[in-house]
Amino acid sequence: MQRGEKGLDFLRESILDPNAFVEEGFPPNIMPGNFGELLTDTEIETLVAYIANLDCRTP
Numbered sequence: 001m002q003r004g005e006k007g008l009d010f011l012r013e014s015i016l017d018p019n020a021f022v023e024e025g026f027p028p029n030i031m032p033g034n035f036g037e038l039l040t041d042t043e044i045e046t047l048v049a050y051i052a053n054l055d056c057r058t059p
């Protein structure tokens, strides 16, 4: 997966089911897998929108 190809669905999946795709260099099973139970749908969508709007480009 290339930078810039990670859309809203990918962000949502990464929060709700973190092991579905694990970024190279990271081991699986580190990120908690229960955010779907801890957060409301509105909180999830707010997080997704927030992360999607971050400017994380490296110089």
Ligand code: HEM
Pocket (backbone or CB within 6 Å): 006, 011, 014, 015, 018, 019, 021, 022, 023, 026, 027, 030, 031, 032, 035, 047, 051
């Ligand atoms: C509300 C809290 C959190 C949010 C919104 C969140 C969101 C995300 C997202 C979107 C990714 C995918 C990044 C990518 O592949 O480009 C990710 C990956 C990751 N997160 Fe979290 N995270 C949270 C909490 C945590 C916590 C508490 C930990 C560990 C204690 C953690 C550990 C990791 C690790 C190690 C990865 C990389 C492995 C992978 O790609 O699945 N996260 N997180």
